Amino acid sequence: MYVFIFSNIVVNIFLRKRGAIGMLGAFSAYIKNIAVFTLFAAFAELIMPENNFKKYISMVMGLLLITAVLKPMLLIFQKGTDLEWQTIQKTVSLWTQQYHIENGIQEQWEHEMIIDIYQKELEQKWTEELKNTFHTDTVSVYTEISKQSENYGDVLSVNIMGACGKGEEMKQYLKKNYTVGDVFVNDE
Structure with a gap:
């Protein structure tokens, strides 16, 4: 269910950024996502037994709801930049650099060993x-x-x-x- 809600939000934001759907369509999708998430959160709380963890589950659901509500507003203030996308790009870039550095060190060591053995x-x-x-x-x-x-x-x-x-x-x-x-x- 979380995947469905998250994918809906991402698709709607992506389409809205690209201008593929109008303002009314984006707002309607936004409201639908919040409604579906709220129903899911209420259903999840009903299913959970009465124990010490229920208050933590309610807190997590509330934080996720706040995130779902604030996400489009944060995108407006970021002027079109997507924080998650930038984080993913930076992480992949760092991994790539680290791989190239380690690979270069390994290749250099191999060349030195080959020359030493040959010599x-x-x-x-x-x-x-x-x-x-x-x-x-x-x-x-x-x-x-x-x-x-x-x-x-x-x-x-x-x-x-x-x-x-x-x-x-x-x-x-x-x-x-x-x-x-x-x-x-x-x-x-």
Whole structure:
């Protein structure tokens, strides 16, 4: 029943705002809504048993009746703005912003994890490859990976540590076999 009354009020106010029904039609719908609500409130109070909650039910019904009576008058003073509609719009807007912020943080974290895993795997692979190719156990490879969208995942630089005298050969080997940026050799 509340849904019927509320929907009637909303539809009538919406139509009145749009100019679809005249002033007399809006007033008649307004009076009908108040009459139906009053009958429903009286019927609900008759059905309720005599107990401590009856006074609270009467109070709630009275507040709802006052709201139904004052709603069109409040809309006149608001100059066509609907408070509930604005509240819903603000809430949806805040939820959307919060979702985009959380989604952006999640995507950023995922990209960082992908780059970190890729970098570690690449360093491990190249370290093992250089150890096996040049028969040395003292070499380590460190890379710098691009995080920019236009060259995402490209190897910007490679740092070969502990090349034990074969640094230039290792540098040429990496440049020949892979697309890398700068290769630095640190013989220690």
